[in-house]
Amino acid sequence: MTMRHTISILVNDQPGVLQRVSGLFGRRGFNIESITVGQSEEVGLSRMVIVTLGDEHTLEQIEKQLYKLIDVIKVINLGSKPMVGRELALIKVKAETSERPEILGVVDTFRASVVDIGSNSLIVQVIGDSSKIDAMIELLTPYGIRELSRTGVTAMTRGNA
Structure with missing residues (x-):
């Protein structure tokens, strides 16, 4: 069943990280409904919040693929928790x-x-x-x-x- 998922991604604050993350979504055929990026609570790290559509399998694939990117530190499915x-x-x-x-x-x-x-x-x-x-x-x-x-x-x- 297709649902809206909100994912928080903690990444190294480096040039090109946004491009690599959004490129991963595009290559895999996952659509980004919205994306925000800004400083996090830790110096040198940024937080991306991405809203995407898909079933649970799609979400699982997205998380696995994101962890393969070198600058991704942590991926949190915010939709699975009170947010x-x-x-x-x-x-x-x-x-x-x-x-x-x-x-x-x-x-x-x-x-x-x-x-x-x-x-x-x-x-x-x-x-x-x-x-x-x-x-x-x-x-x-x-x-x-x-x-x-x-x-x-x-x-x-x-x-x-």
Whole structure:
């Protein structure tokens, strides 16, 4: 059964590591739905969070292949544990003066925020899980989305794990 998997990969912070990891996915025919990369808690190591689709066998193959890469230190299937996952989106919406109160109502409902106001547009920042971002985009679409920039999911296990 195809499911969405969130994988955390601890890697050496070296040039080309991102290319090798994403290349592995491409060569094996695994699609990357989203990828985020940044510093980790350890100097010299970066953390990649990748969201991909596949069954349990596919996930097992991905993990085995990742461990074959020299710069991969640790692979964690976050979906198998309680986790916190977040995404950020910046959405530039066409917003004439008459429409702004209605748009601001949507923004407040989603606990989002307006981070820029133009003469006929607003930039809305929304943070949450992917379904929250999707819902916000859907509600703002009728007003006219001029531009959309969305991060991938970043995640970690809950509690002491």
